[in-house]
Amino acid sequence: MVERRRFSRIIYQAPATIRQGGTVVEANIQDLSLHGLLLSTDGNNAELNCDILADIEFTLPSSDIVISLVANLIGIQKNIIHASIDHIDIESIAHIKRLVELNVGNDDLLHRELEHLSDLGEHLSDMGEQL
Template identity: 60%
Template sequence: MIERRRFSRIIYQAPATLTQGDYQLVTCIQDLSLKGLLLWAVDEPELDKNDIVDVTFTLPDSDITINLSATLIMQNERILHLKIDHIDIESIGHLRRLVELNVGSDELLHRELEHLVDLADYAE
């Protein structure tokens, strides 16, 4: 099978809160990238696939919180595949650093960041 991902996924397990309107769900991040993340939900999710979700998580042993908005791409029971639609500048900086520490290749990370910028330009 050919790998089609353009962004390196890192295994990263941390608790996260997923919110959609008034609905809130306790989840655990399984892996993430600069463009998306995979979550495992503690309870069976009751989400509207056509509505944006907000995800918040705190980096361990710190007070750094990452906030992002995402689209539910796929749900398989309690496994949620999300594509990041919006992330504030401070959160993307922290996410970039987290990926950088786990990817192990500055060159690969910079190539992914350039691709992310290209995607943003294309979307406009």
């Protein structure tokens, strides 16, 4: 099977909260990248909707740093949720970048991913202007 990922995923386990409208689901992050997250739940995710953006929050272990982001729920299969980051503040992405940096161990790879993320943002912005 050909690997199609553009971003390195790191194994990162931490509790997270998913909020979508009035629905709140407690989850656990299984891995993350500069572009998205893989989360697991205890199966209490039936009310989540892939057509609606969700707010996801988690705290970095042994700190008071809270990562907040808005995500597209790409897929929900039983107790697994695939999410891509739609919007994230600069401080939160800086913390995720640092986590990836510490775990990837390859500065060149990290810089390529950051450039791709920047290119993706510019492309989406250009598409918005055309609409």
